[in-house]
Amino acid sequence: MGEVVGFYVLATLILVFAGLVITARNTTHSVLFLMMDFLSVAALYVLLGAEFVAVIQILVYAGGIVVLYLFVVMLVNLKRPPESYRDPRRQGKLGVVLAAAVLVEMVAVAGYSRVAPAPVAAAVSPVVGNTEEVGWLLYTQYLIPFELASMLLLVAMVGAILLSKREL
Amino acid sequence: MPPGLELRDFAALLPEIVLTVSALLLLVADVLLPRRGRVLASIALAGLAATAVALVPSANAHLEVANGLLAVDRFALFFKAVFLAAALLTVLMSIGYLEVEGARAGEYYFLVLCATLGMLVMAGSIDLITSFVGLETMALSFYILAGFIKPNPRANEAAVKYFLLGAFSLAILLYGMSLLYGLTGTTGLRVMAATLAGQPASPLAALAVMLVAAGMAFKIAAVPFHMWAPDVYEGAPTPITAFLSVGSKAAALAMLLRIFLEGVPSLDADWRPLFWLLAVLTMTVGNVAALTQSNVKRMLAYSSIAHVGYVLIGLVAGSSRGVTAMLVYVVVYAFMQLGAFTVIVLLHRRDLAGDALADFSGLSRRSPFAAFAMLVFLMSLGGIPPTAGFMGKFWLFGAAVEQGDYVLAVIGVINSALSIGYYARLIVYMYVKRETTGSEPVVSPALGLTLAVAVTATLLFGLYPRQLFSYAEVSARALGTGAVLRALR
Numbered sequence: 313m314g315e316v317v318g319f320y321v322l323a324t325l326i327l328v329f330a331g332l333v334i335t336a337r338n339t340t341h342s343v344l345f346l347m348m349d350f351l352s353v354a355a356l357y358v359l360l361g362a363e364f365v366a367v368i369q370i371l372v373y374a375g376g377i378v379v380l381y382l383f384v385v386m387l388v389n390l391k392r393p394p395e396s397y398r399d400p401r402r403q404g405k406l407g408v409v410l411a412a413a414v415l416v417e418m419v420a421v422a423g424y425s426r427v428a429p430a431p432v433a434a435a436v437s438p439v440v441g442n443t444e445e446v447g448w449l450l451y452t453q454y455l456i457p458f459e460l461a462s463m464l465l466l467v468a469m470v471g472a473i474l475l476s477k478r479e480l
Numbered sequence: 481m482p483p484g485l486e487l488r489d490f491a492a493l494l495p496e497i498v499l500t501v502s503a504l505l506l507l508v509a510d511v512l513l514p515r516r517g518r519v520l521a522s523i524a525l526a527g528l529a530a531t532a533v534a535l536v537p538s539a540n541a542h543l544e545v546a547n548g549l550l551a552v553d554r555f556a557l558f559f560k561a562v563f564l565a566a567a568l569l570t571v572l573m574s575i576g577y578l579e580v581e582g583a584r585a586g587e588y589y590f591l592v593l594c595a596t597l598g599m600l601v602m603a604g605s606i607d608l609i610t611s612f613v614g615l616e617t618m619a620l621s622f623y624i625l626a627g628f629i630k631p632n633p634r635a636n637e638a639a640v641k642y643f644l645l646g647a648f649s650l651a652i653l654l655y656g657m658s659l660l661y662g663l664t665g666t667t668g669l670r671v672m673a674a675t676l677a678g679q680p681a682s683p684l685a686a687l688a689v690m691l692v693a694a695g696m697a698f699k700i701a702a703v704p705f706h707m708w709a710p711d712v713y714e715g716a717p718t719p720i721t722a723f724l725s726v727g728s729k730a731a732a733l734a735m736l737l738r739i740f741l742e743g744v745p746s747l748d749a750d751w752r753p754l755f756w757l758l759a760v761l762t763m764t765v766g767n768v769a770a771l772t773q774s775n776v777k778r779m780l781a782y783s784s785i786a787h788v789g790y791v792l793i794g795l796v797a798g799s800s801r802g803v804t805a806m807l808v809y810v811v812v813y814a815f816m817q818l819g820a821f822t823v824i825v826l827l828h829r830r831d832l833a834g835d836a837l838a839d840f841s842g843l844s845r846r847s848p849f850a851a852f853a854m855l856v857f858l859m860s861l862g863g864i865p866p867t868a869g870f871m872g873k874f875w876l877f878g879a880a881v882e883q884g885d886y887v888l889a890v891i892g893v894i895n896s897a898l899s900i901g902y903y904a905r906l907i908v909y910m911y912v913k914r915e916t917t918g919s920e921p922v923v924s925p926a927l928g929l930t931l932a933v934a935v936t937a938t939l940l941f942g943l944y945p946r947q948l949f950s951y952a953e954v955s956a957r958a959l960g961t962g963a964v965l966r967a968l969r
Binding site for chain 2: 451453
């Protein structure tokens with residue numbers, strides 16, 4: 313019962329903050345609402361018993377990504393009023409219609425699907441924590457994608473240096 | 481505690497390991513050696529060749545390695561050979577191009593090798609997580625490579641467009657994948673197939689399949705997810721455009737086949753009509769748009785969109801003949817497309833992109849060899865015998881007819897005829913027009929070798945296709961347990 317209440321409270325918060333992100337007129341406020349949104353999602357993960365994902369959510373999203381956004385917002389100095397960003401072809405309205413259509417479709421699909429939740433492959437042992445379990449999986453079962461991700465990060469690093477430096 | 485990796489796994493992963501080591505060596509060599517583009521290019525070539533040699537020990541294997549994340553089988557081998565061949569030709573093509581542009585060679589070849597690494601993983605992956613990381617490794621390398629010539633504003637536009645749309649499409653793909661995981665509780669494709677086969681059809685499964693299909697359609701530039709392709713192909717350095725249109729598409733097709741024929745074959749009632757529509761739209765829009773282009777790179781971009789449409793016919797057929805035809809076409813397409821882009825590289829000068837239709841005017845007088853090579857590639861792209869393109873299309877359309885889908889085959893044939901229009905226009909420019917505006921092409925040894933290999937392959941596979949077909953057939957059969965294809969028939 314408590315979990316259900318917690319879920320609905322958090323879900324409401326997430327939706328409200330998401331709405332504020334796209335309606336706030338000040339870009340910095342918008343980014344801060346986004347951070348609140350990320351934090352609420354992290355709380356949702358805790359509720360699901362996924363502490364590791366929750367911590368990562370806070371570190372990476374609420375931490376790193378929000379700082380990155382704030383940095384960009386302050387760098388490009390968005391002082392112009394929002395009116396000057398209006399698109400002349402009114403594609404924004406088309407976007408709203410399409411988004412609404414997708415929303416209706418998703419709700420319909422969710423409503424019509426009577427699918428039992430899939431059995432979770434590996435039960436989390438109550439003694440060893442969730443984080444430890446994830447660590448074991450990363451370094452054993454998923455070692456190959458984990459190692460490949462390190463190459464991916466190397467590529468990203470090389471690319472970032474290459475594209476941002478004026479002359480090497 | 482889940483099991484870790486064993487020595488046997490590392491032995492089977494030798495090609496990927498060799499390629500990773502070569503890429504890292506290249507990065508170190510770039511710092512240690514004096515900045516010589518040719519030395520770095522030869523390291524890259526040696527690394528790719530060593531990777532190809534490393535494929536040999538497990539050439540006849542049919543294994544699942546790394547805890548069921550990767551398959552080492554003939555299907556993977558077939559695609560890996562295509563990727564390595566495409567990467568080798570791309571490096572050969574790039575040597576002169578980078579010298580003319582004065583661009584840095586070390587990072588360039590490093591990124592080409594990393595993109596190839598991503599492709600190898602995509603071809604072998606039988607797990608959504610591994611597929612995704614492989615796809616990302618490839619895509620990220622290409623985002624950077626597309627904007628590699630920094631002073632060129634068009635290259636910047638290409639890189640930004642490709643990055644934004646690529647990231648967007650990846651989000652759609654991930655959403656579909658997460659729904660599939662939610663439905664089956666696994667990311668392993670083979671376990672997923674077994675689980676889904678026991679479930680009744682649900683709208684949620686259909687939605688998941690649609691999202692995955694849309695995400696992958698972005699990567700292979702199928703209409704209506706193709707908008708990025710012409711701009712990116714035009715703006716990126718020409719050798720990268722070639723690699724992008726061949727390697728990246730082939731890798732995405734390999735992943736597509738793995739996911740749809742090994743992971744969700746039981747949902748074929750959902751995805752087959754979807755790909756039917758995608759195939760028809762892709763062929764038609766690609767060809768019609770190509771007719772009006774005056775830039776050869778753009779024209780080839782639209783034509784490559786159309787070719788993806790032809791290839792999708794094989795997936796719609798879903799039979800082993802269809803998949804065989806797809807594999808054959810991927811090889812054929814790789815050589816003719818890489819060859820056509822090599823001719824553009826040949827015409828490239830520092831102040832001249834070499835991709836305007838007028839640059840090809842009177843090419844037969846300036847360089848009979850280049851003009852002849854282009855003629856062969858264009859005939860093959862148009863599907864005119866005795867070139868390889870004809871054999872490839874013949875089998876693709878044949879696969880549709882075998883399944884009784886005459887409409888799709890007829891649309892394919894009509895589109896083929898339509899495409900000859902714009903290929904023929906370029907041939908007229910090369911052979912009939914007299915006034916020349918383009919540069920005097922100098923065929924360097926590397927470019928000459930690239931052209932010779934591409935021309936030979938295009939003619940050889942057209943005249944003696946038997947060997948290629950038998951390889952493709954064995955490889956197609958390796959997909960899944962074989963039971964998948966039988967169930968679809």
